[in-house]
Amino acid sequence: MIRLSEVRKVFNAGKPNEFVAVDGVSLSIDSEKATALRGPSGSGKTTLLSILGCMARPTSGRITLEGRQISSLPERFLTKVRRETFGFMFQQFNLIKGLTTLENVMLPAYPSGEMHSSLKERAMELLGLFNLSHKESSKVEWLSGGEAQRAAIARALINNPSIIIADEPTAHLDTRLSKELMEIMGRLKTEGKTILIASHDPVVYESDVIDQIVDIRDGKLVSSGSV
Amino acid sequence: MGAIEKQRHILDFTLSSLWRRKGKNISLVIVYTFVIFLLASVMFFAHSMKEEASLVLEGSPELIVQRLVAGRQDFIPTSYIDSIKHIKGVQSVSPRLWGYYYDALSGANYTVMVNEALKNRAGEIIVGNGVTRRRATEKRNSVVKVNDTIPFKTYGGSIVPLKVKGILSSDSELVTSDLIQVSEEDFRKIFGISKDYATDLVLKVRNAKELPTIAGKITRAYPDTRPIMRDEILRTYDAVFDWRGGVIVVVLTGSLFAFIILAWDKATGLSAEEKKEIGILKAIGWETSDILLMKFWEGAVVSLSAFLTGILLAYLHIFLMASILFEPVLKGWSVLYPQFKLTPFINAYQLVTLFFLTVIPYTVATIVPSWRSATIDPDSVMRA
Numbered sequence: 001m002i003r004l005s006e007v008r009k010v011f012n013a014g015k016p017n018e019f020v021a022v023d024g025v026s027l028s029i030d031s032e033k034a035t036a037l038r039g040p041s042g043s044g045k046t047t048l049l050s051i052l053g054c055m056a057r058p059t060s061g062r063i064t065l066e067g068r069q070i071s072s073l074p075e076r077f078l079t080k081v082r083r084e085t086f087g088f089m090f091q092q093f094n095l096i097k098g099l100t101t102l103e104n105v106m107l108p109a110y111p112s113g114e115m116h117s118s119l120k121e122r123a124m125e126l127l128g129l130f131n132l133s134h135k136e137s138s139k140v141e142w143l144s145g146g147e148a149q150r151a152a153i154a155r156a157l158i159n160n161p162s163i164i165i166a167d168e169p170t171a172h173l174d175t176r177l178s179k180e181l182m183e184i185m186g187r188l189k190t191e192g193k194t195i196l197i198a199s200h201d202p203v204v205y206e207s208d209v210i211d212q213i214v215d216i217r218d219g220k221l222v223s224s225g226s227v
Numbered sequence: 228m229g230a231i232e233k234q235r236h237i238l239d240f241t242l243s244s245l246w247r248r249k250g251k252n253i254s255l256v257i258v259y260t261f262v263i264f265l266l267a268s269v270m271f272f273a274h275s276m277k278e279e280a281s282l283v284l285e286g287s288p289e290l291i292v293q294r295l296v297a298g299r300q301d302f303i304p305t306s307y308i309d310s311i312k313h314i315k316g317v318q319s320v321s322p323r324l325w326g327y328y329y330d331a332l333s334g335a336n337y338t339v340m341v342n343e344a345l346k347n348r349a350g351e352i353i354v355g356n357g358v359t360r361r362r363a364t365e366k367r368n369s370v371v372k373v374n375d376t377i378p379f380k381t382y383g384g385s386i387v388p389l390k391v392k393g394i395l396s397s398d399s400e401l402v403t404s405d406l407i408q409v410s411e412e413d414f415r416k417i418f419g420i421s422k423d424y425a426t427d428l429v430l431k432v433r434n435a436k437e438l439p440t441i442a443g444k445i446t447r448a449y450p451d452t453r454p455i456m457r458d459e460i461l462r463t464y465d466a467v468f469d470w471r472g473g474v475i476v477v478v479l480t481g482s483l484f485a486f487i488i489l490a491w492d493k494a495t496g497l498s499a500e501e502k503k504e505i506g507i508l509k510a511i512g513w514e515t516s517d518i519l520l521m522k523f524w525e526g527a528v529v530s531l532s533a534f535l536t537g538i539l540l541a542y543l544h545i546f547l548m549a550s551i552l553f554e555p556v557l558k559g560w561s562v563l564y565p566q567f568k569l570t571p572f573i574n575a576y577q578l579v580t581l582f583f584l585t586v587i588p589y590t591v592a593t594i595v596p597s598w599r600s601a602t603i604d605p606d607s608v609m610r611a
Binding site: 046047050055056057075076079080082083084088090094096097098099103107108110111112113114115116155159 | 229230231232233235236237240243244247500503504507508509510511512513514515516517604605606
């Protein structure tokens with residue numbers, strides 16, 4: 001379980017362009033459930049997601065992950081937590097151009113020092129799971145939108161994270177591909193992963209996969225509840 | 228084991244990153260290699276010339292006595308030998324005969340020297356390789372071979388034909404290229420020097436430490452003489468080759484600056500694509516230190532490849548291709564350029580200096596901007 005207590009994130013603090021992106025959010029996210037952060041553009045979804053995924057630190061407030069406080073960890077430990085606990089899917093997929101699909105999937109595990117052969121084996125398994133085995137040595141820029149999306153999910157899963165974080169994952173997908181993505185998310189949830197998706201796409205928050213919806217507006221929590 | 232695998236993964240990623248930006252990186256390596264090649268060539272050349280010169284001079288006399296008239300060297304009377312021989316510490320004194328001969332046919336100056344081995348063999352000469360190439364024979368087009376005859380014009384205008392009885396080995400071409408060895412009799416005949424004079428005197432001494440004392444005694448006994456110690460000649464050679472090396476370095480300054488600007492440009496700015504990549508890597512779980520390690524490998528791979536290739540090319544250029552690029556500046560202004568291969572002398576100290584002046588700054592220069600990018604919050608990639 002992830003618990004947020006009075007979390008606040010201020011950009012450019014003390015300057016004329018000071019901006020409060022997240023303002024006193026307290027929230028509990030259950031393990032092995034799918035949660036959607038819903039809100040219009042600029043509402044603070046992405047910032048909250050970054051804080052939840054240990055990518056950014058809150059200006060104030062506390063975050064605990066499975067009872068362990070992580071908001072005050074030094075950068076090195078935070079990176080370790082991020083690598084081992086979270087798998088990320090970005091709005092633009094953020095696959096690295098020029099590298100093959102297989103290399104992109106293996107990339108998050110490079111710093112772990114795992115044997116190349118076993119890492120490759122796991123990456124190939126994931127590519128197989130997402131019907132991408134035949135694209136193993138294709139450069140990612142040659143992949144179609146759907147293939148790139150599945151490659152991004154495979155990359156998010158390579159370190160076997162317990163929490164999947166996705167930021168507007170359907171922003172660049174058509175309805176069919178968006179629904180396909182939600183099916184995959186549903187499968188991952190059944191396997192015991194916690195899913196956290198920031199989106200204002202109805203295909204996402206109206207999906208059966210979603211268990212909890214958190215509404216945010218102007219950085220503040222508007223409502224939070226089970227579907 | 229994990230640490231080694233991690234290094235391997237990061238190095239793999241670095242190599243593929245370099246390859247992805249191959250246009251930029253290959254041009255960088257080419258320019259970098261060229262700069263190292265030029266600097267290493269100058270270093271190898273100047274150092275080998277100095278070493279070669281000192282090896283040659285090792286066999287030269289410890290002390291030479293010349294006579295000066297009106298500040299210029301003149302022939303020395305052989306009568307000086309007797310009294311110099313009796314100075315305490317002097318082992319032997321012998322006269323030397325040598326001079327320069329201008330050959331109008333080939334337009335070249337030769338060094339003519341008496342060789343004791345040709346005593347009682349008047350009419351015979353031994354020549355250096357440069358002479359064989361340059362000197363026209365009766366057959367005109369061919370090079371000089373053993374048993375060919377070369378005509379010499381004496382000081383009085385008559386012609387003396389001398390037969391080539393040997394050609395000096397090409398190993399020693401640096402000093403023997405323009406050399407013609409003759410008998411004493413022929414030398415005196417060509418230049419018209421009486422038996423009472425020699426070009427200079429060479430001395431052997433029992434103890435090298437006594438050289439300055441002996442030189443002082445000679446100057447006191449014969450105020451018109453100038454004793455020259457071998458160490459002084461060595462110092463002059465060193466200064467001359469260092470000076471010429473310096474001339475080349477000055478010429479190279481332009482390309483050095485061009486390289487510094489290129490490296491600076493690379494160092495101070497990461498492309499937007501590179502910055503984005505760093506952001507992605509951080510977001511998916513790479514630590515700042517992993518990114519710095521990757522950038523370290525990147526700098527090290529580029530600069531080490533350039534360094535090693537540059538050194539290798541410089542080695543080939545200097546020791547196998549007779550330093551074709553800047554031979555005229557470094558070897559002098561003689562008409563007879565010796566075609567010789569320098570013996571490879573490589574000074575480890577110079578190589579290490581070059582390494583520290585090129586590889587280290589470049590590697591550091593690649594890491595610094597990455598460090599700045601790598602310390603930003605990884606969530607920046609979420610906002611891109």
